[in-house]
Amino acid sequence: MSRCTATYRLYDDKADFRKKAESIAVGMTVGSWTELPQAKRESMQKHLGEVLQVDVHEPEGAAPGERYADVTIAYPDINFSRDIPALLVTVFGKISMDGKIKLNRLGFSDHFVQGFPGPKFGIAGIRDILGVHDRPLLMSIFKSVIGLNADELREQFLRQALAGVDLIKDDEILFENELTPIEKRVEVCLKAAEAAQKETGKKLLYAANLTGPTSSLKSQAKKAIGAGANALLFNVLSYGYDVLHELSSDPEINVPIAAHPALAGAFYPSPHYGISASVLLGQLMRLAGADLVLFPSPYGSVTMPKAENMAIRDELISRELPMKASMPVPSAGIHPGLVPLILRDFGTDVVVNAGGGIHGHPMGTEAGGRAFVQAIAAAQQSIPLAQYAEDGHPELKAALDAWGGER
């Protein structure tokens, strides 16, 4: 019997967690069991959920509110259609509202996973496009773009491109607007990218923000691709995972998709409720086909505990899934001094992603990008940043002076 699993953390000072787990396993599948006649039980057996594990954590002298259990339940695939909405409603629909319960992990059956082609490009595919295989990638974020016209946008794009970044992404709060509709943004920015490439010799991906009514997203994406778009940015959680899945599995949408974590904080930070960051931004983003996944780093301004960050990364690259790996993009408050930390924690398969850390550089945007390029080069060679900075890299030196080095 093919089954998906869900692991929850339940907090309760007194509950019989085993009983509670059984009631979830029955209640979220066949509804009732003990009352069923024997013949009915036989036909229902294949639909019945099963408690696989109950680990009660009850330290001696635990204060009120500290007692919890990690519970894993298996749900027969036969009960739900092979899509993320059905899976989520099955494993966390009603019970999300029933006391202190957090969904901490999913386990996908082979059968379920086969419904998901996953990322079209993934880490290797993005590297192939850019022709960069041996170092972390560098992404720059448009800043303060609301109200800018196409010329102003082009100007900001060019400065970032000349800095030598590999990817540039739209601000996630830039929606369809009259000044810079997506096909126009793509057109002016990619022209600027070409101009910059003549100077830098570097290829560049520009992730344009895909917005608007759900039913128009595919045509918007194709319009953008028609105008030359070579990547897309998408606010997945405001639309739903299934929308990303449909976009990523459309053969005509043949560019990498970067998933933005906007709204994720409504789900993951509470210990008692919601969905863990590794399910939300790790397992489900990859399943739905995100080639790159942004999430708050443990280093910068908007922070997430490091263990959760590592759990996201593990899910994005885990070999347990047959699909391509998604590129982790720890974000927010990143400055060059943090680069060695990022590489230590994530290895080479990571995107160093900066907004303020590039645009806010004391010597300007171009210098801001170069400081990161230098920091990555130093970290790759295990040269201390301060030493590398002194060694003829004034942009890195200015960044370290402004924001500090490794912490």
Added chain:
Amino acid sequence: MSRCTATYRLYDDKADFRKKAESIAVGMTVGSWTELPQAKRESMQKHLGEVLQVDVHEPEGAAPGERYADVTIAYPDINFSRDIPALLVTVFGKISMDGKIKLNRLGFSDHFVQGFPGPKFGIAGIRDILGVHDRPLLMSIFKSVIGLNADELREQFLRQALAGVDLIKDDEILFENELTPIEKRVEVCLKAAEAAQKETGKKLLYAANLTGPTSSLKSQAKKAIGAGANALLFNVLSYGYDVLHELSSDPEINVPIAAHPALAGAFYPSPHYGISASVLLGQLMRLAGADLVLFPSPYGSVTMPKAENMAIRDELISRELPMKASMPVPSAGIHPGLVPLILRDFGTDVVVNAGGGIHGHPMGTEAGGRAFVQAIAAAQQSIPLAQYAEDGHPELKAALDAWGGER
């Protein structure tokens, strides 16, 4: 300048909440302000967010963790497209991940609201279809339907219909399946509804669960309507509000839509994070066009604090919005003894919704439905349930004996 507003609760033991609010108002709109040259400020003024209110709650001798502020910020409509994903990303995208912050209320500008026709039927329209204007409606929920074939489904439907309920809804975990695809469910159930109507004289709405890939939902809905469906059930939060909005504003989907709250518990229960129940299940469900909205009641098994329930109801029926009112459906663990409480809190414009309280009745499903019909009649006449039960209503008496009366 037309603007939408968002009210947040921020917890922090030390923060300068005014400064924090200013940083949100600037950061989530124009990005930076103090650094901008004067000329740029003039052109950017119309895009700039504004802090409208900061109420700091800092009781003397407050324990750590108790200090908070309620902050209201106005966001110019010109910054975002007129859809719910854009609004949510604008007001709660990045900042949902930035410390203890909960989105507690939205304020919609006239301009924004004009993009949303709202519920096609609403309370009045549902009453017109059913021909019932003077009493609460009664809804019954299919139970334990996974694995049932069409005959078994029909049988369960008929028993509920004969009990005299006004609406019957699918279990939200019943997805597209080979045994009972939506058009087959609709066909057999509505035939049973007709048969029952000959006995009861009552019209009946059957809300069939709309599931499957996002892009197929409209055609699924039309297939169901073609087969005679007179209502739909939809797991809104697993698909996104915009999908509901697109369904509800399609002229061919001319039946009431009931919004199920599956997954809502991942957002609303924490005091520190997420989105309040009144935004999630009140404001946004109505805006997106739900005719009926289910949510956990404060009475039953899966509970929500009463103040939150009343806040949902207020948003569903508020005259501040120009659109039709959505019907509140407080759910979970409802039994006949609770009917007077429900009417006291919600008035007449409410759906009394029961699953176990009907199917689990000691005298069977039909008696379970009749017990509710009796409880509603008694409560409408302000007759104590116990008295009405003794007065020739054995089904109500059995229910009160089993589950108790008003608490």
